[in-house]
Amino acid sequence: MAAVRPSQRFQNDATMNGAVLTAERYGAVRRVCVVAEEDALFSPEFLRRMALWNPGTEVRGVQGADHMPMLSKPRELTELLVEIANKYS
Incomplete structure (x- = not known):
């Protein structure tokens, strides 16, 4: 059985130290x-x-569309996503 080592991969990442994700910036990205x-x-x-x-x-x-619109209505979902992308880009 392999041992799992703690990772420090994201230790210096700006998103992990709060420099990017702040209360003041919440809502800066449209949802x-x-x-x-x-x-x-x-x-x-x-x-x-x-x-x-x-x-x-x-x-x-x-x-x-049912629970998986990418399967039940792929064309309609794609058109909607393109419309949203065009609106916010």
Whole structure:
């Protein structure tokens, strides 16, 4: 059995010492929650409520998509992601 050694790979990483992730900068990156409107695992209402816990989060839905929209509605999801990318780039 191999021993697991502690890693110091990210010890000097700016994101780990708080230089990048700060309370003042929270919200600097736009967030979009994509809701699968026919999700049987998590209701769309529940997902929208979770998105409200993060102020500034835009919520977009994919009609007819189940829990895995990349499988059930790949074209519609791709079009939505391109639209979001164009909006925020």
